Amino acid sequence: MSSAANWSYTATATIWRRIRDADGSDTDGGGQPYGWETPIAIICDYQGGLSAKIGDIGREIVVKNTIWTEYSEARQGDYILIGASSASEPPEEADEIRQVIRFADTFERLADDFALITGV
Template sequence: MSASASWSYTAKATLWPLLGRDDWAGQDAFGAPVAFDCDYSAKAERRVNARGVEFVTRQLIYTEFAQAKQGDFVLIGESTATDPVAAGALEIRAITRYADTFDRAADDFEIAT
């Protein structure tokens, strides 16, 4: 973790990776929850995801955690729940990558739900 990230990413969030979708049952399968360091804000702004779909953000999460991907679910705070929807997690709609300008140790990411 870069020096600036250890200073600024003092909150925790939990990610449930999307493993796949069962089209017959209409259910998503998620991996085990993973906690990571972050900072966050609640901000409603219009965005476009990687597929060109327009949406309005609910939360923006800032982190060096690089394993998040569109379709995963994320929750502000730590959780060990197996069902992200029941835990109150939101779907990741878009991810923006930024360079680690100061340390060049790890890139930063903005996760939009």
């Protein structure tokens, strides 16, 4: 962990990663989801209520939360909850990660930072 992350990432969030097959699909041939990996607690910081709009053509997303972390394994479609949880699957208050943005560790080059953006 970089020294900047050490003092700035003081919150905990829980992430549920979708189980994916070797091709990256999270559903079987019949469209049924595989389920969830064991939840992981990550160290982070966060901001809620951004009004920026992002998305692909034809799909507009209003940002709900942005979570900053050095955790590099989050993917679009995973779920995240600010705070600690041991629930085996995401609770209702967890949010879907809609976009993951990578930022360089400008000062120390130890670990990149990531913005995990959730939408409503």
